[in-house]
Each structure stands twice: as C-alpha cells, then as structure tokens.
Amino acid sequence: xxxxxxxxxxxxxxxxRLMRALGDxxxxxxxxxxxxxxxxxxxYAFRQDxxxxxxxxxxxxxxxxxxxxxxEAGEYVLFCRDRDPDMETWNGRRAGPDGAxxxxxxxxxxxIGDVDEILPGLMENRITLCAxxxxxxxxxxxxxxxxNQVRAKVRAGVRAPREFVALxxxxxxQRLFKQASEIRMMxxxxxxxxxxxxxxxQACRPGMAEYEVEAELLHEFRRHGAxxxxxxxxxxxxxxxxxxxxxxxxTLRDGNLLLIDAGCEYQGYASDITRTFPVSGQFTSAQRxxxxxxxxxxxxAIAKAVPGNHWNDPHDAAxxxxxRGLKALGVLKGRPADLIRKEAYKPYYMHRTGHWLGxxxxxxxxxxxGEAWRLLEPGMVLTVEPGLYFGPxxxxxxxxxxxxxxxxxxxxxxxxxxxxxxxxCPKTVAAVEACCAAAPAAAGPGMR
Numbered sequence: 001x002x003x004x005x006x007x008x009x010x011x012x013x014x015x016x017r018l019m020r021a022l023g024d025x026x027x028x029x030x031x032x033x034x035x036x037x038x039x040x041x042x043x044y045a046f047r048q049d050x051x052x053x054x055x056x057x058x059x060x061x062x063x064x065x066x067x068x069x070x071x072e073a074g075e076y077v078l079f080c081r082d083r084d085p086d087m088e089t090w091n092g093r094r095a096g097p098d099g100a101x102x103x104x105x106x107x108x109x110x111x112i113g114d115v116d117e118i119l120p121g122l123m124e125n126r127i128t129l130c131a132x133x134x135x136x137x138x139x140x141x142x143x144x145x146x147x148n149q150v151r152a153k154v155r156a157g158v159r160a161p162r163e164f165v166a167l168x169x170x171x172x173x174q175r176l177f178k179q180a181s182e183i184r185m186m187x188x189x190x191x192x193x194x195x196x197x198x199x200x201x202q203a204c205r206p207g208m209a210e211y212e213v214e215a216e217l218l219h220e221f222r223r224h225g226a227x228x229x230x231x232x233x234x235x236x237x238x239x240x241x242x243x244x245x246x247x248x249x250x251t252l253r254d255g256n257l258l259l260i261d262a263g264c265e266y267q268g269y270a271s272d273i274t275r276t277f278p279v280s281g282q283f284t285s286a287q288r289x290x291x292x293x294x295x296x297x298x299x300x301a302i303a304k305a306v307p308g309n310h311w312n313d314p315h316d317a318a319x320x321x322x323x324r325g326l327k328a329l330g331v332l333k334g335r336p337a338d339l340i341r342k343e344a345y346k347p348y349y350m351h352r353t354g355h356w357l358g359x360x361x362x363x364x365x366x367x368x369x370g371e372a373w374r375l376l377e378p379g380m381v382l383t384v385e386p387g388l389y390f391g392p393x394x395x396x397x398x399x400x401x402x403x404x405x406x407x408x409x410x411x412x413x414x415x416x417x418x419x420x421x422x423x424x425c426p427k428t429v430a431a432v433e434a435c436c437a438a439a440p441a442a443a444g445p446g447m448r
Contacts, residue, residue, distance in 0.1 A: 003225070004184040006267070008105050009055050014174070015076055018055065019069040021170045021218035029119070030055060030167065031139055045227075049169055050359040051132065053268050058104045060094065068122055074107025077122065120149040124240050131159035132172070149259035168364065175358060176365030177379035182269065182358070183412055186381060187421045189226065189271035190410050193263045194425035196220035197275045200234075200262075201432065202440040206279050207256040210234040214248050216263045226264035229271060230361050233261035236279060240404030241391040243351060252279045258285055259404055263361070270361045272383050273422050274408035281436035286399040288429060290388055293325035294405045295427065297386040301353050305384060305411050305418045310373040315353035318386040322349050326388075331396045348390065354383040357410055380413045381421070401444040 022028060033049035048059055056065050058078065066077040083096035086268070088117060097109035097206060110118055125127065131143055137277045150160035178186070198219045213236045221228060234247040236252040240259030252258060256279050262273035276291065283291060300321045301314035323345045326332040332344050339345065356363035358381060376382075387406030390396050410421040426435045 003266075004181070004188050005104060006057060006181050006185065008057075010179055011055065011105055013179075015055055015067055017174060018171055018199040019067050019075060021174070022069060022128065022130055022165075023066075024070040025126060026069060026130055027123055027126040027161065028065075028130040028167065029143065030065045030067070031132070031136075032058070032061050032065075032241070035061050048268065050268065050364075051167060051175075054171070054175055054359055056104060056106075058100065064112065064119070066119065066122055068126075071122075076105065076107045078104070078106040078109040079112045079115045079119070080109060082113070083290075112367065116146070120146045123150050123160050123161055124153070126161050127159070128163040128165055130165045130167050132167045134166070145312050163295055172364035173366070175363070176356065177377070178358060178381055178412070179379075183379075183381070183419075183421075185266055185269040186271065186357070186410065186412070187419075189229075189264055189266040189269050189423060190273065190421040192221060192224045192226050192266060193271040193273045194422055195224075196262060196264065196347060197260060197273055197425050197442065198435055200260055201275070201277050201426070201435040202438050204252065204258060204277070204279055204436065206252055208252050209372055210236055210239070210248040210250050210252065210258075213252070213260070214262075217260070221264040223254065224264075224266075226266045229263045231266035233259065233274075235259045235404065238392055238402045238404070240276065240406075241389040241402070242404075243389075251271070254280045255284065257403060257405065259406055261406065261408065263410075268359050269347065270357060270363075271410055271411065271422065272357055272360070272361055272385075272408060272415055273425055274385055274387075274406045275425060275427060275432070275435055276405045277432045278406065282433060283429060287403055287405075289329060290390075290400060291404050291405050291429060293322065293329070294386055294388055294407050295429075297321040298407045298409070301384045301386060302379070302409070302411060302418065302420065305376060305382065305413060307376055307378055307413055307417075309376050311367050311376065312373040313376075314382075315411055318353045318384075322386060322388065329397070329400070333398070347394065348388050348396070349386065350389070351385075351387070353386050354411075357381045357383055376413050378413050378415045382413075383408055383411075384411050 030052050032052045036044050038044045063080040078100045080100050081094050100106045100109035147160050199215050199220050201215045214232050230244045233245050234248045236258045237256035239245050258279050259276045261274040263273050297318040300317040304313040304317045324338050325338045356365045385408030389404045390400040412419045426432050
C-alpha cells in the first residue's frame with residue numbers, strides 16, 4: 001500500500017492561514033527543536049518541534065522559520081545549517097539553504113549563522129512579534145536582543161515590534177482542526193499500531209517478560225517506518241493498575257491480564273491505542289465482567305463523540321455506565337445519581353476519558369472556551385479511553401483484586417458523526433480471545 005504524505009501545498013496553506021490570523025503588521029519566529037544529550041556525547045534521537053514541523057515539514061535541528069506577511073521578497077524565510085561535506089560525512093546529509101527552497105518551499109533561505117545579521121532587518125516596522133515566548137530562556141534573550149537592535153534605529157525612523165504574542169495563541173487553535181491529509185496520516189499510524197497490538201496478542205504467552213512483548217510492538221512499528229509515539233505501557237497483572245507504568249520488566253503469569261497502551265508516530269503524527277487481554281488467552285469470569293463493563297462505557301462515550309456535543313459529553317457517558325456497572329458488580333452501593341455526584345467511582349476510575357491527538361500524543365488545543373466545555377467540531381481528533389482499576393489495596397470484592405483494564409481508541413470527528421481510526425484493532429471479548437489463540441503471522445496483519 002502506498003504510504004500517505006503531507007502535500008507541500010498543505011504546508012503553504014498552514015503558513016498562509018497563520019499569517020492571515022496574525023495580520024500584515026506582524027512577524028512570526030518559530031525555532032526548530034534542539035538536539036539533546038542522552039549521556040556524555042550520545043544524543044537522543046532527534047524529534048522536530050511539533051509547531052515547526054506543522055508549518056515547514058523541515059526535519060533538521062538548528063533552524064529558524066520566519067513568517068513575514070505581505071513581504072514582496074518572500075513571506076517564508078528559513079534559516080538552516082549550511083552544507084558541509086565534512087559534517088555530512090559524520091552526521092548525515094543536510095538540505096542547506098538551496099535545499100530549503102527547492103525541497104521545503106521556503107521563499108528564501110540563509111545559513112543559520114547569518115540569523116543575527118538578517119533577522120533584525122525583517123523585524124523592522126513590524127508591530128507584532130509572534131513567537132513561543134517562555135519556552136526557552138535562551139531563545140527569549142535572543143528574541144529581545146534582536147528587537148533591541150531594531151529599537152536602536154528609532155532615530156532613523158525605524159519602528160520595532162511593540163506587541164508580543166505567544167505563538168500558541170493562534171497556532172494551537174489552528175492545529176486542533178486537522179486537514180484531510182493529516183487524518184490520512186493518523187489513520188495510517190493507527191493501522192500500524194493496530195497491527196502491533198495484534199502481534200502482541202498473538203505472541204504473548206505465560207512466562208514471557210513484559211519487555212519481550214514490548215519488543216513485538218517495536219518490531220511492528222519500525223518495519224512500517226514508524227517510531228513509538230511515547231514509551232509503551234506493557235503492564236501485566238497488578239502493573240496494569242499503574243496508569244503510567246513503563247518499567248516493563250515483570251514476568252507475565254497465567255491467569256493475569258496484560259494491559260498494553262502503545263501507539264506509533266508516523267511522520268510526526270501520533271496514534272494512541274490501549275488494549276487489555278488475558279495472558280493465557282481466555283478471560284476469567286471476573287475479568288470478563290469488568291472488561292465488558294469498560295467496553296460498554298467506551299461504546300457509550302464514542303457514541304457521544306459527534307459534532308455539536310461538548311468535550312465532556314463522552315466522559316459523562318463513560319462515568320454513567322461505569323458507575324451503574326460498579327453498583328451492579330457490588331463494588332459501590334447507593335443511587336447512581338448520588339454516586340456520580342460524589343464521584344464515588346474515582347478510586348476505580350481516576351482519569352479523564354480522553355485527550356486531543358495529533359502531532360503530539362496529548363495534542364494542543366483548548367478544552368474550554370471561557371467557562372464552558374468547547375463543542376466538538378469536524379476535524380478534531382481525540383482518544384476515548386475509559387478504564388477500571390482494582391489495585392491490590394482496592395476496597396472491592398476480592399475476585400476483582402489486581403484487575404486493571406483500559407480500552408482506548410482514536411476517534412476523528414466528521415461532519416456526519418465520527419470515524420474510529422483504530423477500528424481494526426480487536427476489542428470484543430470474542431475477537432480478543434480469537435486473536436490470542438491465533439498463531440503469529442510472519443508478515444503481520446494487512447494494512448488497509
């Protein structure tokens with residue numbers, strides 16, 4: 001299957017939309033991510049800043065993008081590393097200024113070493129400076145240093161920016177609404193992650209270590225050209241009751257459940273899927289009761305993920321189902337309405353039902369407009385992930401102790417309702433048990 005790409009015209013549209021929002025008297029300065037040391041002289045794998053990636057698609061560090069609305073010489077200026085045969089021999093190819101123009105759509109580009117000389121001139125007579133203020137003290141100092149260079153020319157009739165606007169004020173609202181090409185990327189990432197979860201279900205056996213199952217996930221991600229979007233949670237038994245468990249070192253035991261929260265990132269776009277399944281391949285009666293309750297809660301929440309509903313509607317739906325179910329299981333006592341009002345479910349369901357998803361796993365975008373939950377609109381993508389957790393100290397019937405279950409899918413809001421991007425990942429009891437019983441496929445599951 002042909003893998004999706006973000007068309008170059010989409011990057012142009014994103015920049016144009018941001019510049020329209022900023023106005024003709026503004027200038028925007030967006031830095032690339034910096035390389036970071038892991039230990040001594042070994043660096044972490046470089047991952048581009050999401051705002052910079054969204055606007056440019058440029059994959060290198062040591063770069064600054066500048067958007068200058070209405071500038072005849074070009075509205076999109078990119079400062080980047082110059083070509084250097086010696087450094088490229090050691091560390092890999094660079095686009096250079098010429099490649100930034102020909103390959104990444106910059107109107108003009110300059111070596112990053114020239115930024116102190118050129119950028120203050122681009123700021124001249126601009127009223128508003130838009131940048132990620134407060135994220136980096138070093139960047140803030142450079143920004144105001146450039147502004148001060150412009151202020152020094154005031155007697156020559158040159159004006160310096162006098163309004164300073166946080167980049168996220170405009171850009172993060174724009175990023176919240178995904179273009180069709182972004183939805184395709186996220187659907188592809190979800191397909192890869194679904195295949196990884198299937199591979200893990202098929203490979204899992206009692207006696208394996210959690211990290212061995214994690215290796216199956218990583219194998220599937222990498223063979224499709226993807227990276228982990230976050231550190232995978234592979235929690236067997238009571239470890240599944242630790243929400244952010246990442247040690248992944250315990251031995252999986254017969255009769256326990258395995259909770260896997262794992263998703264890949266494809267060309268920057270994240271997926272985020274959680275599945276819980278029996279290590280031995282068959283749910284016990286107690287595990288099945290809790291699992292089907294969580295699955296019912298997720299179905300109720302997804303049904304509320306439609307245009308016109310507000311952000312909290314899916315969470316309210318999940319809480320209602322889980323609270324009534326906890327009463328039916330004998331975990332809670334009282335009227336469901338009172339139990340919900342008192343948040344009696346929180347010892348067993350302590351997190352929200354979802355978050356925005358996009359270039360970041362916990363993607364940008366406000367959840368409230370003023371004091372009200374914002375309305376869901378087409379183009380938004382969110383996760384839906386109810387769960388129930390009965391840790392070893394939970395005050396619940398003994399047969400539920402040690403059960404931790406979460407079921408999570410990626411959901412795009414459409415004009416007519418929603419699309420579950422991760423729909424190919426098994427989650428009914430029958431589908432999960434059948435997948436666990438199937439022999440691992442050498443080629444892995446097919447991609448839609």
